[in-house]
Amino acid sequence: MVYTFSTPLQWSLIAGNNKIMQNAFNSKASLMDSILKNSEFGGADGYFNEDKSIRAWNGEIKTTISFEDEKHHSFDSIYFKGNKIYGIRTIEFFSTQNDELMVEEWKEDTIIIATSVYNISNNPSVAKKIQLILKEIENTSILDVKGKKFIEEGEAIYQEGCEGCGNLGSFEFKKNGKSVEFLLSGSDIIGFGDYIQTEKQVVIGKEISFTVSEDGKTLIDNKSGTKYSIVEE
Numbered sequence: 685m686v687y688t689f690s691t692p693l694q695w696s697l698i699a700g701n702n703k704i705m706q707n708a709f710n711s712k713a714s715l716m717d718s719i720l721k722n723s724e725f726g727g728a729d730g731y732f733n734e735d736k737s738i739r740a741w742n743g744e745i746k747t748t749i750s751f752e753d754e755k756h757h758s759f760d761s762i763y764f765k766g767n768k769i770y771g772i773r774t775i776e777f778f779s780t781q782n783d784e785l786m787v788e789e790w791k792e793d794t795i796i797i798a799t800s801v802y803n804i805s806n807n808p809s810v811a812k813k814i815q816l817i818l819k820e821i822e823n824t825s826i827l828d829v830k831g832k833k834f835i836e837e838g839e840a841i842y843q844e845g846c847e848g849c850g851n852l853g854s855f856e857f858k859k860n861g862k863s864v865e866f867l868l869s870g871s872d873i874i875g876f877g878d879y880i881q882t883e884k885q886v887v888i889g890k891e892i893s894f895t896v897s898e899d900g901k902t903l904i905d906n907k908s909g910t911k912y913s914i915v916e917e
Contacts (some may be wrong), residue, residue: 685797687749687759687771694750696720697799699778700742701792708743709796709813716798718741726855733760737777737784739796744781749773749799788859790818820859828901829879829886831859834903834912836869855888855903855912858900864888869910 687695698705698720708716723746726739738747751757751771759771778785778795798813823831836852853869857879864879866888879888886894886903894912896904903912 685773685775685798687751687773688772689751689769690767692750692752694748694802695799696723696802697747697749697797698723698743698745699738699795699797701749701795702742705796705798706740709815713810713813717800720746720811722798729758731756731758732766733758733773735777736760736769736774737779738775738797740778740780740785740790743798746801747909774807784860786860786863787818788820806916819870827884827896828900829857829881829896829903830861832857833915836914837911837913841870853910853912855894866892 704719708719720743721742723743726741726745726747729735729748735913739745749758749771751759751762751769754762755888757771759773762770763770763812765770776787778787778790794815794817796813796815798811800811801809820857833854833856835854838852840852841850849872849895851867851872853867853871855866857864862878862880864877866875866877867873868875879886881887884896886896893906895906896903904910905912
């Protein structure tokens with residue numbers, strides 16, 4: 685999202701897709717203005733949009749976006765052109781009532797976003813509103829692990845005295861093509877990280893790497909030789 689302005693400002697932003705948000709999107713701006721006015725403060729966020737997230741609470745909770753100066757603002761990047769300032773805010777996650785979702789994990793086909801300038805009278809300017817259509821692009825490459833989940837071959841072994849231990853290892857590669865959620869063999873702690881794939885090689889951090897089989901259905905651990913089979917949906 686790109687904000688254009690010329691002086692320090694603060695904005696309110698709401699997002700969601702329930703009936704209230706849909707009705708407000710299809711009605712006059714005053715209805716969305718009312719939702720923005722009555723949305724509750726969602727808590728302070730860090731500078732520079734480090735979380736790359738907005739609150740998608742269907743207008744109940746808002747995200748506050750601000751620009752004070754070049755060292756105090758809510759954008760991941762800014763640039764100046766003439767007398768205009770452009771603030772760029774990348775969105776990779778939606779914070780909801782129940783979870784923190786990657787954009788790719790949003791279950792609806794669309795999401796409505798509305799924003800307006802905040803002022804002291806608590807009477808926001810006319811809302812600017814957009815409806816984004818989210819399209820899922822199917823991963824057609826058999827070697828690309830993006831959006832796929834693999835689980836360790838074999839049987840889980842119960843470990844006495846450690847309830848939850850002895851699990852089979854698993855790796856779920858997210859649809860954004862860079863994040864992975866994993867459970868190491870025998871562990872009961874979910875881990876998260878980033879991965880890089882170069883042709884048949886998949887590398888997670890400094891310690892974990894795999895080779896993808898020719899048919900794309902198996903990951904082979906490059907150190908242990910342990911095999912992980914794809915989970916067919």
